[in-house]
Amino acid sequence: HKYWAQRNVPSLGNTSIFGNMENPLRQKHGLRGTFSNAYNEFKKRGEIHGGLYLLTQPVYMPVDHHLVKLVLSADFEYFQGHGFKVDEQKDPLLAHLFNLDGEQWKSIRTILTPTFTSGKMRIMFNTLFECTQPLVDHISDEIVISQALNLKEILSCFTMDVIVSCVFGLQSNLFKNPDAEFRKYGKQVFAGSLRIKLYTFVKFVLPSLGKLIHVKKLSAELENFFINLIRDVISYRKHNNVERKDFIQLFMELEKKAKANGRDSLTVQQIAAQSFIFFTAGFETSSMTMTFCLHELSFNQNIQDKLRHEIKSTLTKYNGELTYEALMSMQYLDLVIRETLRKYPGISFLVRGCSKDYNVPNTTVTIEKGTKVYISTWAIHRDEEFYPDAETFIPERFTEENSKKRPGFTFLPFGEGPRICIGQRFGLMLTKTGIAMLLNRFKFHPIPDQKYNLDFEPSAVNITNKGTLKLIVEEI
Numbered sequence: 317h318k319y320w321a322q323r324n325v326p327s328l329g330n331t332s333i334f335g336n337m338e339n340p341l342r343q344k345h346g347l348r349g350t351f352s353n354a355y356n357e358f359k360k361r362g363e364i365h366g367g368l369y370l371l372t373q374p375v376y377m378p379v380d381h382h383l384v385k386l387v388l389s390a391d392f393e394y395f396q397g398h399g400f401k402v403d404e405q406k407d408p409l410l411a412h413l414f415n416l417d418g419e420q421w422k423s424i425r426t427i428l429t430p431t432f433t434s435g436k437m438r439i440m441f442n443t444l445f446e447c448t449q450p451l452v453d454h455i456s457d458e459i460v461i462s463q464a465l466n467l468k469e470i471l472s473c474f475t476m477d478v479i480v481s482c483v484f485g486l487q488s489n490l491f492k493n494p495d496a497e498f499r500k501y502g503k504q505v506f507a508g509s510l511r512i513k514l515y516t517f518v519k520f521v522l523p524s525l526g527k528l529i530h531v532k533k534l535s536a537e538l539e540n541f542f543i544n545l546i547r548d549v550i551s552y553r554k555h556n557n558v559e560r561k562d563f564i565q566l567f568m569e570l571e572k573k574a575k576a577n578g579r580d581s582l583t584v585q586q587i588a589a590q591s592f593i594f595f596t597a598g599f600e601t602s603s604m605t606m607t608f609c610l611h612e613l614s615f616n617q618n619i620q621d622k623l624r625h626e627i628k629s630t631l632t633k634y635n636g637e638l639t640y641e642a643l644m645s646m647q648y649l650d651l652v653i654r655e656t657l658r659k660y661p662g663i664s665f666l667v668r669g670c671s672k673d674y675n676v677p678n679t680t681v682t683i684e685k686g687t688k689v690y691i692s693t694w695a696i697h698r699d700e701e702f703y704p705d706a707e708t709f710i711p712e713r714f715t716e717e718n719s720k721k722r723p724g725f726t727f728l729p730f731g732e733g734p735r736i737c738i739g740q741r742f743g744l745m746l747t748k749t750g751i752a753m754l755l756n757r758f759k760f761h762p763i764p765d766q767k768y769n770l771d772f773e774p775s776a777v778n779i780t781n782k783g784t785l786k787l788i789v790e791e792i
């Protein structure tokens with residue numbers, strides 16, 4: 317715990333045997349709290365950056381937004397990757413975009429980028445939209461029995477239906493078939509099982525242990541399920557000349573183009589790995605964004621009414637139909653979703669691995685190759701300098717005029733720079749569609765005793781509240 321002092325980098329006092337972390341066995345705020353406290357402390361002291369310790373691992377934190385910009389964008393060549401190593405042979409499904417580095421990352425990112433253009437999103441919109449009817453029907457049926465509904469659970473079923481349909485080209489129909497295999501495997505990845513907790517701990521906190529023992533994140537059963545599924549879907553479509561507006565179709569078109577140009581295309585295993593990250597990166601982030609949005613709207617009835625007014629008047633303009641164009645024209649909806657992502661960024665921090673020694677400009681500090689760099693999205697989004705009255709939900713913060721008043725790199729729900737979330741357009745389209753369809757049909761209120769300030773799962777990297785999230789739902 318002398319590493320940073322020896323390098324003239326400000327650090328925090330009070331290090332314990334856990335470094336600056338809470339006791340991992342009794343944590344209340346997890347890494348979200350660790351990074352957010354560090355940011356607030358460095359900022360209070362007027363520091364542009366600081367160093368902290370995860371157990372004994374020294375990690376670096378830029379605080380000043382100019383430095384954040386250098387790390388994420390301008391000096392990207394020093395901070396290209398997320399700093400995770402994967403062994404493709406041992407963990408085939410983990411060799412996906414998020415985990416890849418260097419040339420391998422660049423080549424897959426270049427191949428995948430054309431699948432997320434606004435033109436491709438427009439094509440996929442109908443496939444997504446088909447999943448909204450079961451959602452609305454389910455809620456209509458359920459409120460006859462009880463008006464207090466667990467929206468967190470309902471929106472997770474909806475999001476999984478959308479992702480399974482748009483990414484894997486299948487219908488999971490979780491409202492009718494709650495025990496579908498996707499749900500079972502989804503729970504293995506997201507539900508904070510011991511395996512996932514251990515994996516997360518080793519990846520973020522004890523990477524040196526990860527070099528000695530191989531901690532497997534995914535069970536062999538889950539790996540086989542996803543790889544065989546992709547193989548079967550592709551083979552079925554090829555043999556039966558089936559075309560569908562989804563990512564599998566886009567992957568198959570990429571393969572055709574690559575063959576025509578004599579280039580290598582993605583293997584089935586590579587497609588399965590990319591589909592798997594779309595599933596994991598897109599699922600909880602999108603479903604929790606909708607859940608938190610409804611939570612805020614239920615406590616802010618004036619904002620809910622204003623948004624509903626925009627949705628209904630837009631639908632009238634488009635003959636009662638929610639089209640891609642109608643959705644994209646809803647400006648207030650855009651502000652509401654952005655404000656939701658400010659207060660509840662899907663992931664509370666960004667991570668980069670330093671790939672070669674980096675001299676922090678205008679200082680004598682060198683960040684050594686191999687050092688992990690953490691940026692606290694959570695704390696930046698609650699920094700009163702950029703977001704006065706930060707705990708209050710104010711969508712107008714994101715009007716064009718108000719956004720221009722803030723410096724760049726202070727709104728980071730999707731990350732920034734070349735490694736910005738590739739699925740951003742899809743995630744926004746999905747969350748906006750869900751919210752628009754729900755507000756058009758239902759009113760939402762908090763259940764009695766519901767606290768406005770939520771408690772969050774400490775061990776999760778994604779932001780998710782503890783337990784359920786129930787709201788009173790009333791059909792209009």
Ligand code: HEM
Nearest residue numbers: 413414594597598601602662729730731732735737739743
């Ligand atoms: C509201 C929804 C979403 C949020 C808040 C979100 C957030 C993020 C964040 C913070 C990152 C890390 C960026 C960085 O390191 O700078 C990321 C990366 C990524 N996201 Fe998303 N995401 C969302 C939806 C999606 C969806 C729907 C997909 C896929 C269909 C997706 C696929 C990915 C992938 C593949 C990466 C890794 C990109 C790379 O390293 O090149 N995300 N996302």
